[in-house]
Amino acid sequence: MESRSVGVIAIIIKERDTVACKVNDIFTQYGSIILGRIGLPYRERNLNIITLIVDASTDQIGALTGKLGRIEGVTVKSTLAKL
Template identity: 60%
Template structure:
């Protein structure tokens, strides 16, 4: 399959509860993650993580699917065609 590049936005609403599972999954998929930026949004009590990824659509779908199943976590992705 062809690799695609994209950005995944992760919103963590309950850091203490959700962060360990989020980090576990990100470590599992570390080989497809090119870059990661995390920003605490204290005013809204949210944490935002932006990932730059390069992988096939099955891998990206598996990553976003696992993250999206974690309570208090929202995930959106956008992929570009090379």
């Protein structure tokens, strides 16, 4: 049986206009592991903050966060609970 984790991924996006399409494309690719998504614009600082709740293998979560982290202007952190 594949080991799965439930986790939270925090994403901070600088200058949303230039990277939103790339970020949303990645979300679509990994939509099957995303249980929930909350997004908040922080207009005063030109930032967007997104939180994802995921349920997947650590390899899948690592692939998702790795792709997001390679986008310039995107910062990603995750925390996982092994179940």
